[in-house]
Amino acid sequence: MHHVLHGLAANPSLPTALVDRLIAVADADLAGELAARTDLSRAQARALAAISAEAAVALAYAGHLTAADVHPVTRPTAALALLDKGAGRPEWARMLAADPEVGHREKLAACPGLPADVVDGLAADPDVRVVAELALWATPEVAARLAEHPHAEVRLAVAANEAAPPAVLSRLIGGEGLAPARRCLVCDREVPPFVHDPHCPRLDCDLRAGAACDGSHQSTVRETQLAALQNPATPAEAVLRFADDPSALPRTALAARHDLPAHTARRLADDPVPGVRAALAENPAIDEALIRVLARDEDPDVRRAVAHHPRVPLGVLTGLAGALRIGPALLPRIAAATPAEVAELAVSPRPEVRMFLAARRDLPDGIRDALADDPDAKVVKSVASHPGLSRARLRAMVDRCGAQVAAMVAANPDAPPSLLEEVSRQRPPVRKALRVIARHPRATAAALAACLADDRARPLAAAHPALPPQLVAELLHDGDPQVTEAAAANPSLPRPVMEALVREGGGA
Structure with a gap:
């Protein structure tokens, strides 16, 4: 019954009165399913929000709840959702900034348009996770201020913020003009020197792989450099030093930058790591001469990247076509x-x-x-799935190529019902085609009946509105919970059956 009620909750044909009755018996899980409906009244949305905090968040993001419907004390996460949408109240932000729950303050820090006093309070938060979240989404002025924060984790977040001023990002790359960070997540928890075991057995440990600190916070500094390198707001001249970096990660990030100077691109074309050359080969900033050089690369991934370049010469592309699996x-x-x-x-x-x-x-x-x-x-x-192909041509394609094209022909929006039936009856069955037919709006009851014979197509067919109502009702008792839930969500399910299921699910 659990799966049936969840299917009913998603059924677009479920009458309003039955939606109300489901809400009356809903637990948190069922409330979450009901919250996804697009036809909820304000009263229904408020009732669901009272059942489940998760449902309240979904309803807030969907626009079913407004500030008048949410109390930030009883539903703080819904209030945060409205603040995130720019639909909350400034006094909520001030209250939530003092919330003892760190996760709430962290979520608040990511919200746009916060009052200045709230931003100042979050920037001074005692938990670095909150300050780092603020730094990741901060305005240029706040990002510039947080770039000087004593904690390396906050500086890392600024380096990833595309709104950070270019000059600030340049300083984060090299450290010039900034006092050294005094703390990082590693030395917050361990006595330096410390290197995090990549196979750390501690279940409560959340240090990142490769985390290390010898007093210089070296792993976080390195992550900060890489984040700034990947940030398109960082000036090109600040990142060119990484062309000779001993690690392939920054060289790969550099090779993908759209402001890469031609002389640096030529150097990276000779990089010993194929991944670096492949990143370069897809970069729209490289010129035709370099594209032609990379098209002759010995590594197939590099040549495949060239094929995906938006300005690859057609002659080069056609030359690659026969030699690569694209x-x-x-x-x-x-x-x-x-x-x-x-x-x-x-x-x-x-x-x-x-x-x-x-x-x-x-x-x-x-x-x-x-x-x-x-x-x-x-x-x-x-x-085969190109719209506009005639019925005769679609049928001829299946006659000539059979199972090789059956699924793509079945995906054609103009595929006639009779052809879908023919494809569904092919022997041996083309299982991928059956899954496509089970979703096709032109599929007939006969074609869908054939789809029911396939385990993966069966739940899809059970939800199709062209399935006869009697068969939909029978599938409510299927042994596969996915099938029963799909059948309950089928808009062709007769109303008397819906009413009986709600009565049974509600214990009435």
Whole structure:
């Protein structure tokens, strides 16, 4: 009954009177399910908020609760949700800033638009987690102030804040102009020198992997440098020193920066670590000459990254097509191809290139249809879900390529009900196609009945509104809880059955 009631709670056809009756018997879990409904009245939302703090938070974020509906003492997390949305009251922020629960103050520190006195109080909070959270989301002025905080964890948070002033981020990278931090999370808890065991057996230990402190807070300082390096607001000239760093992590982050100077990019193209070169190969800042160099890289991941570059020359991309396993995903350069380039790609002798093009969903009708008639199954599979394909052409694709394209044809929004039935009856069954059909809005009762035979498609089919009401009711007694919950959520479930389930679930 637990799964049935949860399914009913999500059923869009559940009458308002039955929603009220479910609320009357709801526990915290069921209240959470009901809180996800989009048709709740204000009275229903308030009733659910009284049952569960988690439901109150969800309702606040969904807009079902306003400041008039929430008391910050009894529902502090809902009040925090409204503050996070900018819909709370300033006096709540002042009250919650003094809350003894650290998690509440930490959540408050991430809220936008806090009164200045609240920000000042949070910046002086005795728990570093609160101050670090404030630093992560702070305005430029507050971030600049917190960059000088004596705790290294706060400085780390500033380094990740994209609103931090560039000059401040530069100082965090090198430490120039800043007094050394006096504490870090490691020396807060352990006597230096200390290196955290990567296989630490203590269940209550939350130190990060690699945490270490010899008095210089070295692991947090290093994390701060990496955070600033990954922050696009950090000036390029402040991070170029990492091109020769002994660790691959900062070199990889540097290679991905969009403001990377050409001379540094050329140095990183010779990096001994393939991951660094792959990050560089996807960087839209590199020029065509470097793209061509990286396209000849011996590592397949680097060449694959080149294929995903938005400005890779088409000739380079087509040269890579046959040598790499890239799959049918739409590549950025293919998506940006001009009409003339599309026409050229459509007649490429390489089926992989035609497959790349077939992933576009805005092709001219003639090119789309020609790709659907392609002799290569991977091209047909790539174009099969393209809207606008005729019923006859979709059926011909299945006749020619069978199971190889069945799932993608079934995913086509224009697939006719009769074709979905045919695909559902294929033997041996195409299980991926059955899961697609079970979600298809055009699926018929006959096609859905075939989907019920597959364990993974069965819950999907049980929720489909085209399933006959009598069969939906029978599935309420299925041995799989996922199926029973899906059947209870089916909008075709008859109202008398819904009423009986609510009575039974409520003990009436």
